[in-house]
Amino acid sequence: KRLHNLFLISNVAFFIFLVIGQPAKSKHSKEPGENKIKPVNKKVKPKPPKMKERESADSSLKSQSILTQVMDKGRFQKLATTLSLPAGQSIELRCKGSNVTWNYPSYLDTFKDSRLSIKQLERYSQLILANSTAADTGEYSCWLQLCNGNKCRKDETKTGSTYIFFTDKEELFVPTPSYFEIVYLNPDKPAVIPCRVTTPSAKVTLHREFPAEEIETDGTDIIYDVKKGFVYLHPTSDDKGIVYCKADSQGAPQISIKYHLLYVEVPKGPPSTTIAASPNRAEVGDSVQVICTVLGEPDVDVNFRWQYPGQEAESPVIIQNFWRLINRGSGHTTRISKSVLVVEDFEARDAGNYICIAQNLQGETTVATKVGLN
Numbered sequence: 324k325r326l327h328n329l330f331l332i333s334n335v336a337f338f339i340f341l342v343i344g345q346p347a348k349s350k351h352s353k354e355p356g357e358n359k360i361k362p363v364n365k366k367v368k369p370k371p372p373k374m375k376e377r378e379s380a381d382s383s384l385k386s387q388s389i390l391t392q393v394m395d396k397g398r399f400q401k402l403a404t405t406l407s408l409p410a411g412q413s414i415e416l417r418c419k420g421s422n423v424t425w426n427y428p429s430y431l432d433t434f435k436d437s438r439l440s441i442k443q444l445e446r447y448s449q450l451i452l453a454n455s456t457a458a459d460t461g462e463y464s465c466w467l468q469l470c471n472g473n474k475c476r477k478d479e480t481k482t483g484s485t486y487i488f489f490t491d492k493e494e495l496f497v498p499t500p501s502y503f504e505i506v507y508l509n510p511d512k513p514a515v516i517p518c519r520v521t522t523p524s525a526k527v528t529l530h531r532e533f534p535a536e537e538i539e540t541d542g543t544d545i546i547y548d549v550k551k552g553f554v555y556l557h558p559t560s561d562d563k564g565i566v567y568c569k570a571d572s573q574g575a576p577q578i579s580i581k582y583h584l585l586y587v588e589v590p591k592g593p594p595s596t597t598i599a600a601s602p603n604r605a606e607v608g609d610s611v612q613v614i615c616t617v618l619g620e621p622d623v624d625v626n627f628r629w630q631y632p633g634q635e636a637e638s639p640v641i642i643q644n645f646w647r648l649i650n651r652g653s654g655h656t657t658r659i660s661k662s663v664l665v666v667e668d669f670e671a672r673d674a675g676n677y678i679c680i681a682q683n684l685q686g687e688t689t690v691a692t693k694v695g696l697n
Contacts, residue, residue, distance in 0.1 A: 389418050389419040389420060389465065389467065389481050389482065389483045390402055390416060390417070390418050390464075390465055390482075390483025390484065390485065391416070391417050391418075391419075392406075392414065392415070392416055392417075393415040393416070393417060399417070402416075402483070402485040403485065404484070404485060404486065405485065405486045405487075405488065405523065406485050406486070406487045406488070407487075407488045407490055407522075407523065408455065408487060408488070408489055408490070409489070409490055409491075410455055410456050410457050410459075410489040410490060410491040410494070410521070411454060411455060411456075412455055412489075413451065413452060413453045413454060413455065414451070414452050414455060414487070415449065415450070415451045416449070416450045416451075416463060416465075417447045417448070417449055417450075418447060418448045418450070418465035418483055419446065419447050419467075419481075420446075420447065420448065420467040420481065421443075421445065421446065422443070422467065422468040422469075422470060422475075423443060423447070423448035423465050423466070423467060423468070424465065424466055424468055424477075425441055425448065425450055425463070425464070425465050426462070426463070426464045426465070427439070427450070427461065427462075427463050427464075428458075428459060428460070428461035428462070428463075430458050430459070430461075430500075431452075431459065438452060438453045438454055438455075439451070439452055440452075440453075448465065450463070450465075455489045456489060456491070456494075456498075457489050457490075457491040457493075457494035457497060457498060457521040458494075458497060458498045459487070459489050460487065460488050460489050460497045460519065460521050461486065461487070461497070461519075462484060462485070462486045462487075462550070463484070463485055463486075463487055464482065464483060464484035464485070465482065465483050465484075466478060466479075466481065466482040466483070467481040467482070486550050488520075488521055488522065488523050489521055490521050490522045491521050491522075492572070492575070494521055495520055495521060495522060495525055495570040495572055495575075495577040496518055496519065496520055496521070496568070496570060496577060496579045496580075497519040497520065497521055499517075499580055501580065502580050502581070503580060503581050503582075503583065504517075504580065504581075504582050504583070505582075505583050505585060505621075506582050506583070506584050506585070507585055507586075507587045507620070507621050507622050507656070508555065508558035508559075508560075508562055508563060508584055508585065508586045508587060509558060509587050509620070510557075510558060510559065511591070513554050513555060513556050513557075513558070514554070514555040514558045514562075514584070515551050515552055515553070515554050515555075516529065516552045516553040516554075516555070516566060516568065516582050516584075517551065517552040518552045518553065518567075518568035518570075518579040518580075518582075519549070519550065519551065519552050520549065520570050522570075522572050523549050524572065525570045525571060525572040526570065526571045526572070527547060527553075527568055527569070527570045527571075528540075528568065528569050529545070529547075529553045529566060529567075529568055530566060530567055530568070530569060531564055531565070531566050532564070532565040532566065532567065532581065533564065533565065538566065540553065543556070544556055544557055552568070553568065558586070559586070560586040562584055562586070563584045563585060563586045564583075564584055565581055565582070565583050565584070566581070566582050566584060567579050567580070567581045567582065585621065585648075585656040586656065587620055587621055587656055587657070591620075591685060592685050592686065593681075593682075593683065593685050593686035593687055593688045594617040594619055594625055594660075594681040594682065594683050594686075594687070594688045595617060595618050595619065595688070596615060596616065596617050596679065596681045596688040596690050597615075597616050597690065598613065598614065598615050598616070598677070598679050598690040598691065598692045599613070599614050599616075599692060600612070600613045600614075600677060600692045600693075600694045601613075601614070602694075603692065603693065603694055603695065604694070604695040604696070604697050605669045605674075605694060605695075605696065605697065606669070606696075606697050607669060607670060607671065607696070608668055608669060609669045610665065610666065610667050610668075610669070611665070611666045611669050611673070611694055612663060612664070612665050613631075613663070613664045613665075613666075613677045613679075613692065613694070614661060614662075614663050614664075615627060615629075615661065615662040615663075615664075615679035615681060615690065616659065616660070616661050617659070617660040617661075617681050617683075617688075618657055618658070618659055619657070619658050619660065619683065620657075620658060621648055621656055621657065621658040622658075623658070623683050623684065624683065625646070625660040625681055625682065625683050626681070626682045626683075627642075627644055627660075627662035627679060627680070627681055627682075628679075628680040628682070629642060629662070629664055629677070629678065629679060629680075630676075630677075630678040630680075631664065631673075631675075631676075631677050631678070632672060632673055632674060632675035632676070632677075633666075633670070633672050633673045636672060638666070638670070638672065638673055639666075639667070639668075640664055640665060640666055641664070641665040641667070642662065642663070642664050642665075643662070643663045643665075644660070644661070644662045644663075645660075645661055646658055646659060646660040646661065647659055660681075662679060662681075664677065664679075669696075671696055673694070673696075674694060674695055674696040675693065675694070676691050676692070676693050677691065677692055677693070677694060678690070678691045679691070
């Protein structure tokens with residue numbers, strides 16, 4: 324028994340020696356190649372930096388990132404490019420940012436609709452549209468403004484946009500303020516017949532009033548865009564006339580308003596301007612008219628300014644501006660704009676040069692004529 328106990332004690336002592344009796348490993352600088360781990364032939368796909376992931380993100384998703392819809396119970400939903408809601412429903416949109424600008428259907432601005440409310444809060448801008456109607460169908464977008472002093476510009480990287488259809492079985496076409504519209508056909512640019520629908524699934528066709536026929540939408544010269552209407556990509560004088568649209572949804576067809584298509588062929592550029600005085604020589608006390616005339620595109624506005632001899636002395640003159648459309652034959656329509664300056668009681672100080680400056684979006688033209696004193 325004594326030998327057995329001695330054997331156990333010696334085994335324990337040996338175990339303790341193994342655990343704590345060995346000297347600690349000295350820390351020393353490793354020689355080149357010491358404990359080197361051999362590389363394994365395994366390809367590891369590096370993770371791109373987060374910034375790169377943002378840069379490579381789909382631009383359409385990036386543009387939607389600041390626009391959300393507020394749902395029930397405080398939930399938020401990012402908006403797709405289109406959204407369909409039943410008319411009568413209210414909607415709340417939010418756009419992230421401390422200086423946000425909104426764009427929405429001009430119909431709401433035209434009538435200063437009280438159903439629309441926009442508030443800029445500290446971290447976001449809020450748009451609320453209450454009791455929506457079919458006429459509210461259109462694009463709703465927002466963007467962040469970058470301002471330096473009084474100058475502001477749009478931040479193209481922080482925008483959001485969605486097109487909302489407010490569906491209404493009674494109003495398949497988006498209502499318009501008038502029952503008849505003029506559409507100008509210009510050979511240099513597409514023309515749009517704006518018969519937009521409130522239900523994107525509706526089948527829409529284009530029709531000519533006389534002769535009564537459906538106009539084929541071939542996808543080459545005429546296409547249909549649910550957000551715009553029918554688009555004439557290459558208008559010609561053969562397309563002029565009166566047309567309308569027909570929409571069908573679940574077997575209930577409806578007719579749009581009528582559109583009068585007028586063909587236009589006027590060179591683009593500064594106003595084509597002429598001036599004439601009647602008479603060009605006057606007696607004291609005569610009435611003199613100076614007429615400034617511009618021929619241009621039907622849908623392009625012209626602004627007039629005058630310079631005349633008695634201007635600094637504040638001589639009394641009457642200036643009237645007006646315009647009308649004229650048919651130049653072969654279906655061509657032109658807008659004639661006039662500014663008439665009248666001196667009712669001509670005096671010596673009124674003799675001299677009368678200068679008219681006509682301006683449009685492409686530039687301005689200056690013309691002059693002289694009125695003498697007999």
